[in-house]
Amino acid sequence: MKDYTELLLEYKAKKRLIKKRLKDFSNLHKAKNEKIFSELCFCLLTPQSNARHCDSAIQELKSRGLLLKGSSSAIRSILKGKARFHNKKAGYLVNARRSFNKSILSDRDVLDMRRKLVDNIKGMGYKEASHFLRNIGLGRNIAILDRHVLKNLKRYGVISSLPLSMSPKSYLNIEKRARAFADMIGISLGELDLLLWSRETGAIFK
Numbered sequence: 001m002k003d004y005t006e007l008l009l010e011y012k013a014k015k016r017l018i019k020k021r022l023k024d025f026s027n028l029h030k031a032k033n034e035k036i037f038s039e040l041c042f043c044l045l046t047p048q049s050n051a052r053h054c055d056s057a058i059q060e061l062k063s064r065g066l067l068l069k070g071s072s073s074a075i076r077s078i079l080k081g082k083a084r085f086h087n088k089k090a091g092y093l094v095n096a097r098r099s100f101n102k103s104i105l106s107d108r109d110v111l112d113m114r115r116k117l118v119d120n121i122k123g124m125g126y127k128e129a130s131h132f133l134r135n136i137g138l139g140r141n142i143a144i145l146d147r148h149v150l151k152n153l154k155r156y157g158v159i160s161s162l163p164l165s166m167s168p169k170s171y172l173n174i175e176k177r178a179r180a181f182a183d184m185i186g187i188s189l190g191e192l193d194l195l196l197w198s199r200e201t202g203a204i205f206k
Helices: 005-025 033-045 051-063 072-079 086-099 102-106 110-120 126-133 147-155 168-185 189-201
Strands: none
Touching: 005 051, 005 126, 033 051, 033 072, 033 086, 033 102, 033 126, 051 072, 072 086, 102 110, 110 189, 147 189, 168 189
């Protein structure tokens, strides 16, 4: 049987900061449209990229008035050096202006909300949609299965190997296992995500 003592001690040490971060997220879905849209765009940028660099890119786009109105080429120039695949992601941000509708967030079922985001927004998979919903306070019980979290799920025997790719079916299966693991050790899935992410990156960010 795996020993989770070290993980639980780490959680105890970071518990206050983790809970504060989740509280910071808690009501963002009620914010103005631009704030919500900027969070959506941040999550579209993060795959295979440094989250802090992506956040810096979003802040620069906002300060220059490009996030809501900038052309793909103007956005691309800001993303270069901050987000991998900046050409493709610039297109995602422009496309998201047309495809994102805040009414999606009125669904009472977070799993349905996530599915609609994946179905309607180009560049948004289950991980990115989960990240977005968590960051606006609607996804405390869904998992953000990035490489940092997956590495630790394998470490604790939740999964036997790191997936080479993630279909919706495999994502949901691993998420179910992660949820059961979180329940077993007595913390929420949202807390587990921030705990494992901070273990790898050294920060409780978003």
